[in-house]
Amino acid sequence: MNAIADRYRRHANAFEHKIAAVRPEQWANQSPCAAWDARDVVDHIVSMHGVMLRPVDRTPSPAPSVKEDPLAAFRAVRADVEAVLDDPALAGADCDTPNGRMSVEQQIDQVVSDDLVLHGWDLARATGQDETIPADDVARLWAGTAALPAEVMEKLRTPGAYGPGVEVFGPEVMVPDDASLQDRLLGLIGRDPAR
Structure with a gap:
């Protein structure tokens, strides 16, 4: 494998x-x-x-x-x-x-x-x-997602950009500056870790 x-x-x-x-x-x-x-x-x-x-x-x-x-x-x-x-x-x-x-x-x-x-x-x-995402997955996903160019992020946040009814990311959710990397990742993709 x-x-x-x-x-x-x-x-x-x-x-x-x-x-x-x-x-x-x-x-x-x-x-x-x-x-x-x-x-x-x-x-x-x-x-x-x-x-x-x-x-x-x-x-x-x-x-x-x-x-x-x-x-x-x-x-x-x-x-x-x-x-x-x-x-x-x-x-x-x-x-x-x-x-x-x-x-x-x-x-x-x-x-x-x-x-x-x-x-x-x-x-x-x-x-x-349990909502804990393994730390290595958080780090890998954060590195890849945070490095995406602004135009790609905009497309990912645009409903229907990848096909009818497809919504990849929601609007960014702001999290505290001292938030965990998991919470920062979730906020970046449009999830509210505090809700």
């Missing part, structure tokens, strides 16, 4: 653990994403995994819907993405993305693997779980 596949598995393990810990009555809880409840967060993650399969002409394996069984739905698409990452020819294939041409594994790393971390925080916040 390589660093991207290892990172994906670590992120997927953490997200799967969070799904498994959600109690049935918590699925309708509001998430930090204004339009989504806890189940919608998982639905977004499952849908984006399906998007990652398109460049290699694959579709998600048959599975229950997120409405029927969020954990089974996630496990199925997770297995699909891991199969791509485990196949050097598929993982290394080039694909066109909204951020330029890159390998399939790079797109998985930059999109769903990172999403598992950030939306894992959303799911944890919505359902009263």
Whole structure:
């Protein structure tokens, strides 16, 4: 395995653990994403995994819907993405993305693997779980996000810039100067760590 596949598995393990810990009555809880409840967060993650399969002409394996069984739905698409990452020819294939041409594994790393971390925080916040993001993930995501050019950040904050109904980041939330790096990261991507 390589660093991207290892990172994906670590992120997927953490997200799967969070799904498994959600109690049935918590699925309708509001998430930090204004339009989504806890189940919608998982639905977004499952849908984006399906998007990652398109460049290699694959579709998600048959599975229950997120409405029927969020954990089974996630496990199925997770297995699909891991199969791509485990196949050097598929993982290394080039694909066109909204951020330029890159390998399939790079797109998985930059999109769903990172999403598992950030939306894992959303799911944890919505359902009263531990919201701590591993320090190495916080540092890596902060370094990459804070270094983005202003025009890229503006596009990421513009609803619909990456497709109809797609909103990547919300408006920046200001946090105290002495806030933790995790809180600074969350504020930068439009989450309010204090709410």
